[in-house]
Amino acid sequence: MTDSNKQEDQIFDLIYRLNLQLSPKFERCTGISPSRLSILHQLFEVDEVSQTSLQKEVNIDSAAITRHLKQLEASGMVQRRNDPTDNRFTLVRLTDQGRSEIAAYKKEKQQFVAQLLQDFNEQERSDFHDMLRRMLDNLQHY
Amino acid sequence: MTDSNKQEDQIFDLIYRLNLQLSPKFERCTGISPSRLSILHQLFEVDEVSQTSLQKEVNIDSAAITRHLKQLEASGMVQRRNDPTDNRFTLVRLTDQGRSEIAAYKKEKQQFVAQLLQDFNEQERSDFHDMLRRMLDNLQHY
DNA sequence: TTATATTAATTGATGGGTCAACTATTGAGC
DNA sequence: GCTCAATAGTTGACCCATCAATTAATATAA
Numbered sequence: 001m002t003d004s005n006k007q008e009d010q011i012f013d014l015i016y017r018l019n020l021q022l023s024p025k026f027e028r029c030t031g032i033s034p035s036r037l038s039i040l041h042q043l044f045e046v047d048e049v050s051q052t053s054l055q056k057e058v059n060i061d062s063a064a065i066t067r068h069l070k071q072l073e074a075s076g077m078v079q080r081r082n083d084p085t086d087n088r089f090t091l092v093r094l095t096d097q098g099r100s101e102i103a104a105y106k107k108e109k110q111q112f113v114a115q116l117l118q119d120f121n122e123q124e125r126s127d128f129h130d131m132l133r134r135m136l137d138n139l140q141h142y
Numbered sequence: 143m144t145d146s147n148k149q150e151d152q153i154f155d156l157i158y159r160l161n162l163q164l165s166p167k168f169e170r171c172t173g174i175s176p177s178r179l180s181i182l183h184q185l186f187e188v189d190e191v192s193q194t195s196l197q198k199e200v201n202i203d204s205a206a207i208t209r210h211l212k213q214l215e216a217s218g219m220v221q222r223r224n225d226p227t228d229n230r231f232t233l234v235r236l237t238d239q240g241r242s243e244i245a246a247y248k249k250e251k252q253q254f255v256a257q258l259l260q261d262f263n264e265q266e267r268s269d270f271h272d273m274l275r276r277m278l279d280n281l282q283h284y
Numbered sequence: 285t286t287a288t289a290t291t292a293a294t295t296g297a298t299g300g301g302t303c304a305a306c307t308a309t310t311g312a313g314c
Numbered sequence: 315g316c317t318c319a320a321t322a323g324t325t326g327a328c329c330c331a332t333c334a335a336t337t338a339a340t341a342t343a344a
Binding site for chain 2: 291292293294295296301302303
């Protein structure tokens, strides 16, 4: 195993450890899972969308979307109705309650993320963003 | 929301998308999950270790370790026995079969990781490693 | 020594993700 | 108009992680 391979391996291990720790800590901190908050965030930006377009934005399976929405609906954050122009679609929107509750979550998330990047300067943030973007692109080939 | 906050948010979203896609794609590519390969990798380095020290290296729950080892044992990759000097411990080691099979997995992983970092030059790899390290450290505060 | 704390491992409950199979609706081509 | 393909959503089976509770063994301290 070459030195270069070792370094690649180390980078992968760091990413994977981040991978393991990020979601649980995010949720303990903010009170909501990253994917679920992402769903709410998307809904906050638009008025009403289908589950499919939600699924594309949030990057999880449509089955996972269905289950999240089922719980969000049960907790009164979200409403769903059939699209009258095409009955295959289900249209989703935030309730007023949902729209007001989301603010607190977004604030918690902001603090959490700020902590993660606390010692990164402007240049580093920009570089980091760029490298993550490229890595994600490389991952798309699979 | 300030521009700075937006950038932090974007970085988080990239990491989280990486987070979501990494494990499934790794497993499709290599034929084994990252954590399970990590367990095998640790066992490859040493002769025989307790589950607890394995757990610390791999950074997953001891319950998860138990379940992985149960399956690895069933598939003949791994052997377990009680520590004769302290019966609380279970000592784990690779079988000969396990030791020979692991080589193929490591090779697959190496290719996968090389692809992820294909367009990163030396400096970028070093910087990236450094920033991931710092981010992981920041995460430890939670 | 005997009661109490600590430690290792296991198990069950839960949550979040994937994939594959299925239903229902709509679109397209003959 | 009818058949066949494509699309949206749901459900079930599975995998992998966490946490909490339990069991068993050992260490500690009165």
